[in-house]
Amino acid sequence: MRFTDLNRGLPISASSDGSPDHAGPSSLASGSVVDGPIAVTNGHTNGFGPMTNGSAVMGNGVQKRGKMITKVNLPGTTLYNDSMVDREEFVRLVIQSLRDVGYIESAATLEAESGYTMESLEVSQFRRYILEGLWSKAEVALETLGVEDEEGFWDAKFLIRRQKYLELVEARKPTTALHVLRNELAPLKVDPDQLHTLSSLIMCSEPEDLRNRAGWDGASGTSRQHLLDTLHEYIPSTVMIPQRRFTTLLEQARSYQRQKCVYHNPRPNTTFSLYTDHRCSKFDFPRITTTILEVHTDEVWNIGWSHDGNYLASASRDKSAIIWRRGSSNNSTSPGEWTAYLVLRDHQDPVGCLAWSLDDKVLLTSSEQVIKMWNASTGACIRTLEDHTETVTALAWLPDGSGFISGGLDRKITIWNADGKLRDSWGTTAIRLTDFSITPDFKRLIAVGMEDVPPYYPPSEPTRDGSLPPGGVSQPVTKAAHRMLVFDLATKQTEFSVKFEGDLTSVKTSEDSKYLLINHSPNEVQIWDLRTMRTIRRYSNLKQSRHVIRSCFGGVDENFIVSGSEDATVYVWHRESGDLLESLKGHGEGSVNSVSWNPKNERMFASCSDDRTIRIWEAPGPGMYAQDASSEKVPVQPSSASTLVEKGKGKTKQASALDGSEGRVDSIGTWIAHDHHI
Amino acid sequence: MGMSYRRYLSGERIYGCSTCKTHLATIHSMMSRAFNGQHGRAYLFDGVVNIVEGEPDDRPMTTGQHIVRDIYCIKCQTVLGWKYDKAFEPSQKYKEGKYILERNLLVDVQ
Numbered sequence: 188m189r190f191t192d193l194n195r196g197l198p199i200s201a202s203s204d205g206s207p208d209h210a211g212p213s214s215l216a217s218g219s220v221v222d223g224p225i226a227v228t229n230g231h232t233n234g235f236g237p238m239t240n241g242s243a244v245m246g247n248g249v250q251k252r253g254k255m256i257t258k259v260n261l262p263g264t265t266l267y268n269d270s271m272v273d274r275e276e277f278v279r280l281v282i283q284s285l286r287d288v289g290y291i292e293s294a295a296t297l298e299a300e301s302g303y304t305m306e307s308l309e310v311s312q313f314r315r316y317i318l319e320g321l322w323s324k325a326e327v328a329l330e331t332l333g334v335e336d337e338e339g340f341w342d343a344k345f346l347i348r349r350q351k352y353l354e355l356v357e358a359r360k361p362t363t364a365l366h367v368l369r370n371e372l373a374p375l376k377v378d379p380d381q382l383h384t385l386s387s388l389i390m391c392s393e394p395e396d397l398r399n400r401a402g403w404d405g406a407s408g409t410s411r412q413h414l415l416d417t418l419h420e421y422i423p424s425t426v427m428i429p430q431r432r433f434t435t436l437l438e439q440a441r442s443y444q445r446q447k448c449v450y451h452n453p454r455p456n457t458t459f460s461l462y463t464d465h466r467c468s469k470f471d472f473p474r475i476t477t478t479i480l481e482v483h484t485d486e487v488w489n490i491g492w493s494h495d496g497n498y499l500a501s502a503s504r505d506k507s508a509i510i511w512r513r514g515s516s517n518n519s520t521s522p523g524e525w526t527a528y529l530v531l532r533d534h535q536d537p538v539g540c541l542a543w544s545l546d547d548k549v550l551l552t553s554s555e556q557v558i559k560m561w562n563a564s565t566g567a568c569i570r571t572l573e574d575h576t577e578t579v580t581a582l583a584w585l586p587d588g589s590g591f592i593s594g595g596l597d598r599k600i601t602i603w604n605a606d607g608k609l610r611d612s613w614g615t616t617a618i619r620l621t622d623f624s625i626t627p628d629f630k631r632l633i634a635v636g637m638e639d640v641p642p643y644y645p646p647s648e649p650t651r652d653g654s655l656p657p658g659g660v661s662q663p664v665t666k667a668a669h670r671m672l673v674f675d676l677a678t679k680q681t682e683f684s685v686k687f688e689g690d691l692t693s694v695k696t697s698e699d700s701k702y703l704l705i706n707h708s709p710n711e712v713q714i715w716d717l718r719t720m721r722t723i724r725r726y727s728n729l730k731q732s733r734h735v736i737r738s739c740f741g742g743v744d745e746n747f748i749v750s751g752s753e754d755a756t757v758y759v760w761h762r763e764s765g766d767l768l769e770s771l772k773g774h775g776e777g778s779v780n781s782v783s784w785n786p787k788n789e790r791m792f793a794s795c796s797d798d799r800t801i802r803i804w805e806a807p808g809p810g811m812y813a814q815d816a817s818s819e820k821v822p823v824q825p826s827s828a829s830t831l832v833e834k835g836k837g838k839t840k841q842a843s844a845l846d847g848s849e850g851r852v853d854s855i856g857t858w859i860a861h862d863h864h865i
Numbered sequence: 866m867g868m869s870y871r872r873y874l875s876g877e878r879i880y881g882c883s884t885c886k887t888h889l890a891t892i893h894s895m896m897s898r899a900f901n902g903q904h905g906r907a908y909l910f911d912g913v914v915n916i917v918e919g920e921p922d923d924r925p926m927t928t929g930q931h932i933v934r935d936i937y938c939i940k941c942q943t944v945l946g947w948k949y950d951k952a953f954e955p956s957q958k959y960k961e962g963k964y965i966l967e968r969n970l971l972v973d974v975q
Contacts, residue, residue: 777866
């Protein structure tokens, strides 16, 4: 279809009418004819030069190059009447693009028809002189290119002569190079330091050495092209259009559309089309509960995915940790089915932290001051580590896999070998740690925590107003200060320290090691830029007062921020704009304590809650909506998936999408509710 | 109830739970030593940390009728004393919102 359309527009209608000879005498070898129209087109664009195209044009008798084309005279100077686009600029960019890809004839035709030329002969010569290293000619040509100011002119000259000099040094012609340095570069009155640096390069014995020291990749590298790009800055862009200008503009359009796409989470191999504005569908976003994991008998406080994305570990107040697996090995191949693969029960107290080793073979858990190492395939406890004297609040493997780090309310940061041997200790830090994170580049450790509650001096007169605070856990007598510390991992020195008013309960680092995500009570998630040590984004709407609430980055390019909240809701924000995208309901009463995005599946994350469950959130996928109209049985895989029971270890209940989510009116919600009534 | 970390106090003298050493109060917030609890001597504090408050309960005391709540250690759940919600005698009003910790259930911690 598309090919036919193309052919209609082109004079080369060689084989669509089945008579390849029309394409011109030399255009087709006999073998490619039988391959059909597409092979012919390919032959033209790739295999044959412009002359072949030219002859095809002549063969069809449409026009003869250059002669029969008459200039089209158009009124005005813009592309359309109501357009801001200057027609000449537009056409010249099109000509440039055509020429870049090799449509030489079309470019010439367009030049003739529009009356605009991409660039003058002088410019193309200048370009050629630079690329071919004809320096004196290039300098002469430069005079004609309208460099605006005197200084710019000398700068451009200097750049050309510098290249000339470097190439001579590279070619081991020191005498000529020296001559250039003395007689051509020195008279340009450049900065003496710069000249000195250049002259020192003449001592380079090896071309390789020169290239390294000059930060320059040689005559046969990209240096001439690079020089040309730099020279563009001095030559008016109307005279010499910057390279690939049209593509640059299109890239900008793409980048703009990408920024505006708040649900941006494209599937792999998604391409950018010029035909429509790019926009990811909200329905491709993981906003539907596809599974509810219910085995824990008390609040679930923390969760973490294995690096391969196939396992999820959970830590609960019920003193156990569970490793969940997607798909059971024996009796089911359904990918939507989850099983409580291993229940780890040796802890004496509630379990708070989890950390998977880089190869996913070992899982670390902590409960109060005790750390345990588990074999993640057998569930056997490998070691119990007791170095901390207060609650362990953070565990993380080192990015090189050689060991792991633990931190706790006892102010200690301890480094362990992968086998559980104590390696090193940080000593006592200024804060009681509530969490830490290591940057993936292995350079920094960022710790958050609290200082001790300072002594409280009651007022001399006891208050007698009789007003009562509401019941529950009592508030601290006075407020403790909270602090974030950034350490250099190599030196253990504090690079940065900042005080906060409210509790800091979670810290994560971005994949690129440049940003931090922290939960700050009350009701705030913040992103910090590690280079400037400033807050660059704040996310609100969540509820966080006195509990440990955790957040995470997620999605393609970590475009999203997700956090738990004390109001039983999962909040999702667009990272860049800070816009709230989703308030996901479904968890029962209490806090959503932690969230974790699947490291291998950009359309899946998990949340855990005081309601004793873990929810898996996924994109509904197009199939679910198609089923909607036909009121078939719910196709969401987990709803029909069988219930897994590890004998005597409780039940895993699989639930359908949005089961238990009340009052959420969208197409899926209503649809499922409807289905339940059937 | 959700996950929370225990608070840590600083000062010259810190009272902790005798069972699990969890920090509870400092001497700076002590208002009186002249109280009696179920286990003997008890102290009145202006503020206490790391406790959970029980349900309000009407209780006759030697100083008159009061509404009080039992208070438990957040870590080991031991009953440590009580909190005064309301005192009906005008002379006892100063105790409202304050906490009683029983001396025998406290230890010095640092």
